[in-house]
Amino acid sequence: MNLKEIKELIDMVRGTGISEIELEREGSRVRIILGEARRVHSAREDGSSGTPARKTETGSGKVIESASSETQVPEMVPGQIVVNSPMVGTFYRSPAPDASPFVDVGSVVEKGQPLCIIEAMKLMNEIEAEVKGNVLQILKEDKAPVEYGEPLFILEPLT
Numbered sequence: 001m002n003l004k005e006i007k008e009l010i011d012m013v014r015g016t017g018i019s020e021i022e023l024e025r026e027g028s029r030v031r032i033i034l035g036e037a038r039r040v041h042s043a044r045e046d047g048s049s050g051t052p053a054r055k056t057e058t059g060s061g062k063v064i065e066s067a068s069s070e071t072q073v074p075e076m077v078p079g080q081i082v083v084n085s086p087m088v089g090t091f092y093r094s095p096a097p098d099a100s101p102f103v104d105v106g107s108v109v110e111k112g113q114p115l116c117i118i119e120a121m122k123l124m125n126e127i128e129a130e131v132k133g134n135v136l137q138i139l140k141e142d143k144a145p146v147e148y149g150e151p152l153f154i155l156e157p158l159t
Contacts, residue, residue, distance in 0.1 A: 006030055020149075076154065081131060083153040085146040089120035093142045101142075107135045108158065115153055118146060133157045 013021055013032055022031040076082070085091070093101040093116055102114045109115065109129040118125050133155035140152050 006032075077156075079157060080136065081133065081155045081157060082151045083115060083127065083129070083155060085118060085148060085150045085152055086127065087118055087120050087125065088148050089118040089125070089146060091140045091142065091144050091146045091152065092117040092119060092124075093138070103135045103138070103153075105135055105138060109133055109135060109155070127152070129155065131155065131157050132159075 009021075009023065009030070010032055020031070020033045022029065024030075093103075095102070095114075095117065102116055103109055109132065111129055111132050113129050114126040115129055115135075116127050118127055135153060136156050137154040138152070139154065140146060140150075146152065
């Protein structure tokens with residue numbers, strides 16, 4: 001993407017109610033964030049930072065979500081990790097309607113262990129834990145719709 005295309009994209013986003021957009025094209029990735037919120041990145045277990053480890057704070061320190069959705073991230077202790085939805089779809093806590101949930105509050109999960117399923121376009125996508133941790137909160141109800149970037153779980157990393 002060239003600078004002109006990026007400026008046009010910013011102008012287009014300003015004309016909508018969207019506060020954040022990420023676009024990847026031809027090997028280039030651009031993220032545009034409009035508004036007064038500032039990002040706070042927490043380190044993941046592997047030392048990198050990324051979407052599951054982020055939260056957004058206003059200047060007053062009140063924690064808010066980064067995507068335009070209804071789920072609010074509650075006040076967090078430093079080091080806790082927010083697991084966000086990587087897609088739009090329907091949130092399912094269990095692999096089948098009559099099965100036990102993948103995790104409950106208080107469950108200890110291993111890296112790579114499924115936390116939930118998000119159904120998108122009739123495909124079932126398992127969302128896995130990116131770190132070993134303790135499930136502190138489950139922020140969505142079973143069968144609830146979710147948006148891209150919407151917080152789903154809060155984990156406390158374990159070593």
